[in-house]
Structure formats: structure tokens, C-alpha cells
Amino acid sequence: MNVRPITPSDINEVLKIEYECFKYPYPPSLINFLYANFRESFLVAEVDAIAGYVIGISDDVEGHIISIGVREGYRNLGVGKTLMDHILDVFIGRNLSYVRLEVREGNKKAIRFYYRLGFRRREVLRNYYEDGENAYVLVKRLK
Numbered sequence: 001m002n003v004r005p006i007t008p009s010d011i012n013e014v015l016k017i018e019y020e021c022f023k024y025p026y027p028p029s030l031i032n033f034l035y036a037n038f039r040e041s042f043l044v045a046e047v048d049a050i051a052g053y054v055i056g057i058s059d060d061v062e063g064h065i066i067s068i069g070v071r072e073g074y075r076n077l078g079v080g081k082t083l084m085d086h087i088l089d090v091f092i093g094r095n096l097s098y099v100r101l102e103v104r105e106g107n108k109k110a111i112r113f114y115y116r117l118g119f120r121r122r123e124v125l126r127n128y129y130e131d132g133e134n135a136y137v138l139v140k141r142l143k
């Protein structure tokens with residue numbers, strides 16, 4: 001498996017995965033904006049094809065995982081963990097103190113995945129998503 005920063009020719013594949021993974025996907029305009037502005041922390045995992053992606057942004061202190069998705073046929077093989085390990089390395093390289101993300105309260109699989117990676121729940125954001133579902137804010141200290 002090869003994890004690397006996204007290139008322009010990967011964008012369509014990433015959009016396909018985003019639409020496959022989420023009921024309310026980020027629109028192409030936002031994915032393009034994130035590509036244009038945060039491409040060093042917009043990573044893709046290649047197996048025989050693009051299997052998944054992770055998008056991170058950061059300020060001076062905090063990293064924020066905006067989205068992570070793995071194509072259905074490539075799940076439970078370690079692609080997600082490998083992507084997270086790489087994005088955490090990018091954030092550690094920026095000397096950030098912690099990393100944060102939001103996850104749907106009902107997304108038990110993703111919550112278990114993040115807990116295994118050392119994330120812990122910091123708060124609940126009521127009615128965070130378009131359909132009224134709550135978000136868990138999960139954080140992990142980096143130093």
C-alpha cells in the first residue's frame with residue numbers, strides 16, 4: 001500500500017469514494033477547495049487503485065480530520081489505520097498538540113476505529129448534522 005499526497009488526477013476517484021461512503025457527502029466544490037489549500041494533508045492510499053483518502057487541516061496547535069473514507073471492498077484491511085497513521089505523522093511533524101474530529105453518534109464502526117487509534121470523546125454536539133444527528137467530538141493528544 002502506498003500513501004501519498006493527492007494529485008489532480010486523483011480528485012474524481014476521491015469524490016466517488018466520498019459519495020459512496022456518506023449519505024451527505026461534501027460537495028465537489030469543498031473537496032476542490034481542500035485540495036487547493038491543504039494538499040499536503042490531503043492523502044490518498046493506493047493499493048491496486050485508490051482505496052481511500054483522508055483530509056486534514058490545521059492551525060498552529062490543533063489538527064482537524066475533515067474526512068476519511070475507504071472504498072467498501074477495501075475495508076477491514078488496515079487501509080484506514082494506515083491513512084490515520086500518516087496524517088498523524090504529518091500533524092506531529094507540524095508540532096501540533098492534539099488532533100480533533102467529529103463523528104456521527106450512530107457510526108459505531110468509525111467510533112470503535114478511532115478509539116482503537118487512541119481518540120477519546122471530549123464532547124457531544126447536539127443536532128450537529130443536516131439530519132439532526134448528534135456528533136461526538138473525539139480528540140487525541142499528540143504530545
Ligand SMILES: CC(C)(COP(=O)(O)OP(=O)(O)OC[C@H]1O[C@@H](n2cnc3c(N)ncnc32)[C@H](O)[C@@H]1OP(=O)(O)O)[C@@H](O)C(=O)NCCC(=O)NCCS
Pocket residue numbers: 021022068069070071074075076077078079080081082102103104107109110112113116
Ligand atoms: C471508518 C473507516 C474509514 C475505517 O477504514 P478501514 O480501512 O476499514 O479501517 P481498518 O481496516 O484500518 O480498521 C477497521 C477494522 O478492521 C480491522 N482490521 C484491520 N486490518 C485487519 C486485518 N488484516 N485482518 C482483520 N481485521 C483487520 C481493524 O482491527 C479494525 O477493527 P475495529 O473496527 O474493530 O477497530 C471505513 O469503515 C469507512 O470508510 N467508513 C465509511 C466512512 C466513515 O464512516 N468515515 C468516518 C467518518 S467520521
